[in-house]
Amino acid sequence: MSRPNPDKNLLVSADNVSVELNGNEILLGASLSVAKGEVVTIVGPNGAGKTTLVRAILGLVIPTGGHIYRRPGLNIGYMPQKLHIDPTMPMTVNRFLALGVPAKLAGQGRRKNALDEVGIEHISNSQMHNISGGETQRVMLARALLRDPDFLVLDEPVQGVDITGQADLYRLIRNIRKNRGVGVLMVSHDLHVVMAETDRVICLNRHVCCEGHPETVSKHPEFVQMFGDQVANSIALYPHNHDHHHDVHGDIKGGENG
Amino acid sequence: MDDFIVRALLAGVGVALAAAPLGAFIVWRKMAYFGGAISHTALLGVALGFLLGINPIIGVVLVSVVAGLMLLGYRGRYLGNDTLLGVIAHGALALGLIVASTVDGVRVDLMAFLFGDILSVSAGDVYFIWAGCVLVIVALGFLYKPLLAVTVHSELAAVEGTNVRLVETAFVLLLAVVVALSIKVVGVLLIASMLIIPAASARAFSSTPERMIILAAVMGVVSVGLGMGASLEFDWPAGPAIVAGATALYIISAFKKAA
Incomplete structure (x- = not known):
């Protein structure tokens, strides 16, 4: 992602954030940032601290270490898990x-x-x-x-939604970003669909294992190790298909529903 | 109508009106046991009030506020909240009974404090109840929107800029005031029922929170009327008769399909 003026466009950032709850270290020095108009997705296995990181960014959990920045006066739209x-x-x-x-x-x-x-x-x-x-x-x-x-925070936005509904919901989120220019931070453990709708993926397992464009992340050794070969491969292919898939399928689906 | 009946009706209606909105929040927030625990501490407040030579109602407010704030902050390590509240409710009641037994004024009137004595309220009591009722309703007017948001989802409300702790504390303070207002009408053991039962009956007929509060107030007032009527007609104790009236309304409402 190119950011013309990172300071002005920066909505939130977490810098080396650690969180300890009841003596358990949930996060160990995790960092991320979200700028205006950017969709950032946190992925990671269960217990990786995804929700905790989001809660720290929202001010619902006080970090035991590190620093959280929220742009002053930031108006947050939050969708809890x-x-x-x-x-x-x-x-x-x-x-x-x-x-x-x-x-x-x-x-x-x-x-x-x-x-x-x-x-x-x-x-x-x-x-x-x-x-x-x-x-x-x-x-x-x-x-x-x-x-x-200015900033949407969506914790597992498609939880409990069927597969068709999931794709619809992600498409909706992408349109909202396009129309309103908001920054979006999402949490997901479902990799396939979400990565196609994301500018930057952050792969979290108590610390940030790797981050970057979905295609790059899916080839990262730590990511492959965490989610296995097959998942990583199927994701690597996915963005390649994406434009095509959306144009054609979008139309067909519209016809089916109507 | 005799003066004492008018005073009793006025007192009962005032309590019903103040209890309705708080009762609705207690039902929504699943705090029925919390309300029960706070009201059980009220006898201790009465007794302490007599001991210290202050108005027993002030004693009730003080003890209820302290108990409420402690309950709000206290979380057990192993036990569920219902268990902790049970411990505190009955512990406080036992302590209240012990302290009361040492104070002459309370020992004489123990039944009145436990079960209410609405037929003996004075004009002063009526003024006091209505002043408290107005205070609670006005304060709740300011508190209403944030309290509703916190009740639906406290974290969402926090992110949206509500001071959750402040709102919850204010709610407990109002609850303490209502407990103090109700003690003359239904007594320590039945106060929680005036909070919970009318709101519970209103649920089946309500499609929005506001409607449920208004209907709870109506149900509460009707219960007071029913109870007072039965008390005068059959010489039943008034406090329990009011609660029995509220319960009868609940049973009727249970047959209504919920919205």
């Missing part, structure tokens, strides 16, 4: 969107547009605890977008 709205609380989708968003940004028209943008306008009056996992993820995304964020 799992949102469970308990049925004890009655809550429509429409009402949920206005929570945690300043009143002037949460007008009825803006809420409708946000639901439109993520393609779920029809569930506006449904109860949050009655909608599907994929719909919940989209509602969360809509709520994050309502804040007009």
